[in-house]
Amino acid sequence: MESTTAPATLTRRDDALALSGRLDARSVAALWHEALAAVTPATPLTIDLSGCTYCDVSGSALVLALEERAGARTTLRGAEPGVARVIDRAREAYARRPPPHPVAPPGLAVAIGEAVVGKVQDLGDRIAILGRTATSAVLTAVNPRSLRWPDTLHQAEEVGSRALPLICMIGFLFGLILAFQSAIPLRQFGADIFVANLVAVSVFRELGPLLSAVILAARSGSAFAAEIGTMKVNEEIDALTTMGLDPIRFLVMPRLIAAITMMPVLIIAMNLSAVAGMATVMMSLGFPWAAISIQVVTWTSPADVLGGLIKGLVFGAVVAGIGCSRGMSTGVGPRAVGEAATAAVVGGIVAIVVLDGIFAVLFYLMGW
Template sequence: MAAGADARIEARDGGAVLAVSGRLDTATAARLWPRAPDPAVTAFDLAGLESVDSAGAVLLLAIAPEAELRGGSEPVRAVIERTRKALAAAPPPGPPPPYHPISSIGRATVGRLRDMQAGIGFLGEAIVTTLRVLTKPRLLRWSDVLRHLDEVGTRAFPLTLLLGFLIGVILAYQSSIPLRRFGAEVFVPNLVGISLLRELGPLLAGVVLAGRTGSAFAAELGTMTVNEEVDALKVMGIDATAMLVLPRLVAATISMPVLALLMNLAGLAGMTLIMGTLGYPWAAVESQLQQWLTLKDLVGGLFKAACFGLVIAGIGCRAGLSAGRGPRAVGDAATAAVVGGIVAIVAMDGVFAVLFFRLGI
């Protein structure tokens, strides 16, 4: 018994009949649900039921999905029948499977292998498309390349200069503290200059590119994937890789050495400012930089920056094109692009460090 409705079991015609009367709405169904009858019900007596909504109909059908409807007004019977058809067409999800550690490890392993397979497929498709463009340059949309050069490079100049200047200031201050104990503050430009040109300049520029541009690539392409625009391009016979991916790869590869160079120059400017406050003129700083820095350091750092840009753009594009269809797809793609890009450039930087050490560069 609940306010607004009454439900009772009656034995009729050799079976259990559930007689319902009153108004069976959402609030009433919520109060009746914990006290739903256990016996098998073969029919519903709806003669006393004044009205019913979808929640009340679901309550009745949860008790006996195949029960016969007896009596009741036409609107009440229509609501119950429509609800029965809806539940049959789309049954509610079942309980989640129990947690099994071995099965979970297996599913995670299979998922990682599939992701690796998809990544290898994307890499192969990008290489094939690049070779096609080399033979047919008209396939590359140069207007898109220029637009992405502006987005990736020109608009990132202020942020890159600011971060580079601050990094130079921080490195100069922090390195001067231990070197002061030995009266070797004059070697601060050597330490900061080599660190920026060989490692920190390309690496920090790559982090800026991954956070600013890699996520933008993933979000843009992810939105196109969710809206099925990429599928529409494929249906029309347009190479989506040549149209969407290749211009971004070219723009990021060209822009990254420029961003790394700006990061280096801004860092050296910040270091020079701090050396001036410590009592060292520009002539002393210039002398140390010319003595210890070589063109090999600069070229090696710019080469790494170009590789970082290519990898970051590729990871961002792949994350966007492999986005799902749900409401969180674009956000997940952007997150995967940023995390994957940063992890990839750090791992690549370690590989380059070992390689340059072995080659004596």
């Protein structure tokens, strides 16, 4: 069989599809899609190989693919003995291939077992990240200079100051809504003035830290997961590990400290905005500011504000920890970052509600 360097060419004739030149791996790769597109499915096909000077396994694979696409009787014409022998051997090997084994869907027990194993592994990863975070927190407390303070201040700005407009708007609207909704039933008993008490106590003890934590989870928790998840997908975290840098201390600790320290600021802003919204409604109903302030100061105590701040510190730590852990455990693929951000928001809100219920029981038992 003569071997030349002439590249393979494809020519479509009325009665045949002509392949000429050297049918090797490089030429076949360039001609593959064009050759298959030139064949009409379920139509008799004649392949003219009179101009083919060389054929290897790749060339014979192209010929067999053309025969399979035609799906009807295929005729080879003009092939040299060496070329025809290679194609015949490939056809025999193709005919002797074992049939594909059907993949049976897993049974119910297998599916449940795989799901349980996956959840256990995921829980183990979360516990490992929690332990590494606790260790990094202790090391950071012992040696504060090891913390990246510029990055921490940047995260504090993102979590705190840039969230203040949203916090103030939502707090003002919630105070406005609560005042209007509670003024209607209380007016029936001539107790309009007690709207200030109701709104102040409910916001200081419950709604202030709860709404601030939900906004933190929706705004910053998802951002933490997306940022760290993008680094995980781009293998930047692996690069940090290769350079001997701890990703937990480098990425997680600045975000965790920023969330914890900014939560009291957000809660205080939420409380003041809600009181301002309530006062706006009360003043529109004819009550002076002096009467409103006396009701708020008389019926609330520093313990109410302190309890909300304590809950806020715990909420901030949990939301930041969940967001960072979801980012650190991000998988691969184009949907991984979005799934991590979604899981961070959902997990953060669920954790906030559960912890708020626990705090409610504890405060009740403590008489606080």
